[in-house]
C-alpha cells in the first residue's frame with residue numbers, strides 16, 4: 001500500500017503536511033451551513049513545482065484535491081466532499097511584481113487581500129485593487145475564482161474581470177500560462193483579449209479544473225481622497241431608478257444598497273451608500289453636486305434624501321474591508337454566517353427585497369440585505385445574508401430552508417446564484433441549456449479526466 | 461392633548477412682523493409678512509410653510525413670545541408639508557426612540573444631561589466638571605426630541621417629551637445642567653409653550669462653565685486669541701443665554717472678532733438645511749459664514765453644539781481656522797488642554 005502521507009511530506013516537508021485529527025477537523029468545515037466532511041490530508045505547498053508534484057501524485061492515485069484560500073466563500077466550496085487532500089495555498093504568499101505603468105500586480109496563489117492592500121499602501125500608494133468586504137485573510141485567487149466583488153466592482157466589473165493573467169497547474173500536472181504572459185513571460189497585462197480568453201476555463205469553476213498558482217490583477221488609480229454620501233429612501237420600488245441615475249453620472253466608486261431592521265435608525269429605509277473619490281476638494285465637491293443633481297427630482301418629491309453624515313460617522317462607512325459587515329456576520333454570536341448572493345438584473349431589486357422580508361418573517365430570522373452594484377449597473381449582487389448560532393440546530397435548519405427558497409426564487413426570477421452550494425449547483429444544472437451543460441462537461445472531462453478536482457462541484 | 465400657547469391677537473397687534481420680516485431665507489416685507497402670518501394662523505396654505513428651512517430663528521425674532529416657529533411646525537405637520545424627505549424624518553424617529561439603553565451615573569440633585577451624544581462624557585471631564593462628572597443622565601429616555609421641529613413632527617415631541625420630563629424628575633434631579641442647547645431650549649421654551657410643567661431647574665452649560673471658571677480664576681492664563689463663535693439653530697430657543705459667550709471669552713482673555721453674522725443675524729451650520737432644502741442653499745450659507753469668520757480675522761471657530769462641530773469642523777479647518785468646542789477652549793485656558801492644530 002502506497003504511503004500518501006510520506007510522499008506528500010517528501011514534496012512539502014514534514015512540517016507542512018498533516019493527517020492529524022485536529023487539522024482534518026478544521027479543514028473539514030467552513031462557517032456556513034454545509035455539513036462538514038474531513039479530508040484525509042492537508043498540505044501547504046510553497047512553490048508551483050510543489051503544487052505540480054502534489055497534483056501529479058493525486059492524479060496518479062486518483063485522490064481528490066481541494067484547493068483552499070481563506071476558506072471564506074461560506075457555501076461549502078472548500079469542504080472536501082470526498083475526502084482526499086486539501087491544498088492550503090497560504091504559504092504561496094509572495095507578491096511577485098507590480099507594474100506601475102501598465103497598472104497590474106502578479107501575486108502567488110495564497111496572497112490575501114489584506115497583504116496586497118498593505119503592500120500597495122506602503123510601496124505603491126498611487127495604486128489600489130478592488131477590495132471585497134470579506135475578512136482580510138481571504139485570498140485574491142479564491143475571490144477571483146468565485147467571481148467576487150469589491151470596492152471597484154461598480155466601476156470595473158467583477159473582481160474576476162480584473163484578472164490579467166493566470167498560471168495554472170492543470171489536474172494532469174502540466175503548468176499552463178494564460179493570457180499575455182503565455183507568449184512573453186514578463187507581461188501580465190491581459191488575461192486573453194485579443195485572443196481566446198482561456199481564463200474562463202478556471203474562473204468560476206471552484207477549483208474543479210486546475211489550481212491557480214499565480215494571478216495577474218489589474219490595479220487602479222488610488223485617489224488621494226474618498227468620501228461617502230448616504231441616500232435614504234422608504235420606497236423600495238425607486239431603488240433601480242436611483243441606481244440608474246447614480247450610475248449615469250459615472251462619478252461613483254462603489255454603490256452599496258442596505259436594508260436591515262437593526263440598528264433601529266436603519267429600520268424602514270433603504271440606505272444607499274455612494275462612495276466618491278478625488279484628488280482635491282474641488283474634484284470631490286464637483287462629484288457631490290453632480291450626484292445630488294442626479295437625484296434632485298426624487299429629493300424634491302420627498303421620496304428620498306441625502307443624510308448629512310457627520311465626520312465621526314464616515315470612517316466606518318469608508319473602511320475597507322468594512323468592519324461592520326464582519327460584525328454583522330457574527331451578530332448572533334456562535335460563529336455561523338452564510339449568504340447566498342445571487343447576481344440579479346437591476347430592475348429585480350424590489351422583488352428580491354420583498355422575498356427576503358417574506359422569508360425572514362416565515363422563518364423568524366435576523367437578517368441584513370446588502371447589495372453591491374456591478375459594472376455601472378448592469379446587474380447587482382443581492383445578499384440574502386443570515387447569521388446564526390452554530391449551537392442552535394433549529395435556527396440553522398430554518399436558515400437552510402430560507403436559503404433553499406431564496407435559491408428557487410432566484411432561478412425563477414432569472415438571477416444567477418453566486419458561489420452556489422453543491423445543492424444549488426444541481427438546481428442550476430437541471431435548468432441549464434443542455435448544450436451549455438455539454439460544453440461544461442466536455443471541458444471538465446478534458447481538463448480533469450480522473451475527476452480528482454474538488455469533486456461534487458459542478459458535477460452533472 | 462397638548463395645545464400650543466399661541467395668541468393670534470398678539471400677531472394682529474404686532475407692529476413689526478419681525479418673525480417673518482427678519483427671516484434670512486424668505487423675502488417678505490411687513491405687509492406680506494402680515495398676510496402670510498394671518499394665513500398660517502387661519503390654517504390656510506402659505507408659501508412660508510413650504511419654503512421655511514426650519515432655522516428656528518423666528519422664535520427669537522418674535523419679541524411677543526408668541527412662538528411663530530412652533531405654529532409653522534404645527535401647520536406643516538397638519539398639512540402634510542415635509543420640510544425634509546420622509547426617510548430622513550423616519551430615521552430620526554427610529555433612532556431616537558427610547559429602548560431601554562440609557563445610562564444613569566451616580567445621580568445627585570444636580571446632574572448633567574449628556575443627551576445621547578457620545579462625545580459629551582469625553583468632554584465633561586477635568587477640573588471644570590469636578591464633583592459633578594459622575595452625576596449624569598444619558599440616553600434616548602432623556603432626549604429632548606427638539607430635533608423633530610426640523611421635520612414637522614411636533615406630534616412626536618408632544619408624545620415623547622412629557623415622558624422624558626417624567627423620567628428625569630423621577631431620578632430626583634433638582635437641577636439639570638444641559639450640555640446641549642436643544643435640551644435647554646426644550647425645557648425653557650418648547651415645554652412651556654405647550655403648558656408642560658418642568659419640575660426641575662435647568663441650567664445652560666454656558667452658565668455652569670462661567671461660574672466654574674470664576675471659581676478657577678487663579679488658574680486661568682489668558683488665551684489671547686481671536687475667536688469666532690458658531691451659534692447653533694437651537695440657541696434661538698434660548699437667546700438670553702448668549703451673553704455667556706462673551707462673559708466666558710472675557711474671563712479667559714479671548715477676543716471675539718466682529719462679524720456680520722452674529723447674534724440675531726447668525727448663520728447656522730446649515731447641515732439640516734442641506735438635508736431639507738438641498739446643497740445649494742446649504743453651501744451658500746456655509747460659504748458666507750466661513751468667509752465672514754475668515755474676513756473677521758478669527759483664529760478659532762468656537763462651537764457650542766457638537767453636531768455643528770462634527771458637521772462643519774472639517775470645513776472650518778480647511779479655511780485655516782482651528783475648530784474647537786467651548787468646553788475644550790475653557791480647558792485650554794486653565795491649562796488642561798493644548799491648542800489644537802488646524
Ligand SMILES: Cc1cc2nc3c(=O)[nH]c(=O)nc-3n(C[C@H](O)[C@H](O)[C@H](O)COP(=O)(O)OP(=O)(O)OC[C@H]3O[C@@H](n4cnc5c(N)ncnc54)[C@H](O)[C@@H]3O)c2cc1C
Nearest residue numbers: 069070071072073132133134138139142143148149207212
Ligand atoms: C463577512 C464576510 C463578508 C464578505 N464580503 C464579500 C464581498 O464583499 N465580496 C466578495 O466577493 N466576497 C465576500 N465574501 C465572501 C468570501 O469571503 C470572499 O469572496 C473571499 O474573497 C473568498 O476567498 P477565499 O480565499 O476565502 O476563498 P475560498 O473560500 O478559500 O475558495 C473559494 C473557491 O475557490 C477555490 N480556490 C481557492 N484557491 C484556489 C486556487 N489557488 N486555485 C483554484 N481554485 C481555488 C476553492 O476551492 C473554492 O472553490 C464575504 C465573506 C464574509 C465572511
Ligand code: SF4
Nearest residue numbers: 483512513515516518
Ligand atoms: S424657521 Fe427660519 S426659515 Fe423658517 S420662517 Fe422662521 S426664520 Fe424663516
